[in-house]
Amino acid sequence: MANSKLKRYTHATIGLLFVIVAAVGAVLPGIPTVGPLMLASFFLLKSSPALEKRLVRNRFFAKYLAYIDGTTPMTNRMRISSILMMWLSISISAAVSMAAGNIKYWLIGVLVTAGLIGTIFIWRYRRGASVAQSDPE
DSSP states (O other): OHHHHHHHHHHHHHHHHHHHHHHHHHHSTTSOSHHHHHHHHHHHHHHOHHHHHHHHHOTTTHHHHTTTTSOSOOOHHHHHHHHHHHHHHHHHHHHHHHHTTOOOHHHHHHHHHHHHHHHHHHHHSOOHHHHHHHOOO
8 A cells, every 4th residue: 555655656746847847848948848748647647637637737738738639630830830949959959069079970860860750750740631531520
């Protein structure tokens, strides 16, 4: 019994820490928001479904969490904005690495590869027309 309580409190603590990271990311450019929110949702659901429900219904994070379930289409404006912000972050990371004198070309290669994968994923993410066709209404 004590072990399961400890596990729940640990999951809740980790979830709340990810909520804080996501809140910082929502305000500061270059810091991720959706990834930490997904992790926060996962850990809060494991610890307390009520906390997870509060997170999902929170008006501050509503625009980010709408895409987690995969049923909400992403607008082209949001798609392009996401890709541009991602590449801005990648460019800053590469520039800082080069400016520090620690040019690790393999690291820049990993960043660019991750960026290409992210770009493909975001661009192919559920579009409005496919949702409308699958919706029986």
